[in-house]
Amino acid sequence: MTETESESEPTDDRASDADAPSMRGRTILIAVGVSVVATAGILGLFVGALGAEQLTELVVFNLFAVPMTPLWVAGYAMAATTTVLVVLFGVVAFAAKFDTRSDEPT
Numbered sequence: 001m002t003e004t005e006s007e008s009e010p011t012d013d014r015a016s017d018a019d020a021p022s023m024r025g026r027t028i029l030i031a032v033g034v035s036v037v038a039t040a041g042i043l044g045l046f047v048g049a050l051g052a053e054q055l056t057e058l059v060v061f062n063l064f065a066v067p068m069t070p071l072w073v074a075g076y077a078m079a080a081t082t083t084v085l086v087v088l089f090g091v092v093a094f095a096a097k098f099d100t101r102s103d104e105p106t
Helices: 016-049 072-095
Strands: 057-060 064-067
Touching: 016 064, 057 072, 064 072
Parallel strands: none
Antiparallel strands: 057 064
16 A cells, blocks of 8 residues: 555545535425424314314315314325425426526526
8 A cells, every 4th residue: 555545535425515505405495394294283283173063074175084183184284285395395306407507606
């Protein structure tokens, strides 16, 4: 082994500085998504508690029925919100692949 090989810098597995804004943005989007899903669940608890007096079940697009209990409505609200966010974030990620000017400063 030569001296230059032994003096070489150790490899760093962390993301490079070029990836830092992308990782920060992704972390922010995940945090926003989690808070939106949690908020939908909390609102679902209230809607389920208040709506149980009016309806016994909620029919969704004539496909399935959700019982009007706080936990079922909260679960449905969280699942629906998660589905919408995953689709939206997926579309944005797909469109970002075709952004040819993403490396240019704004």
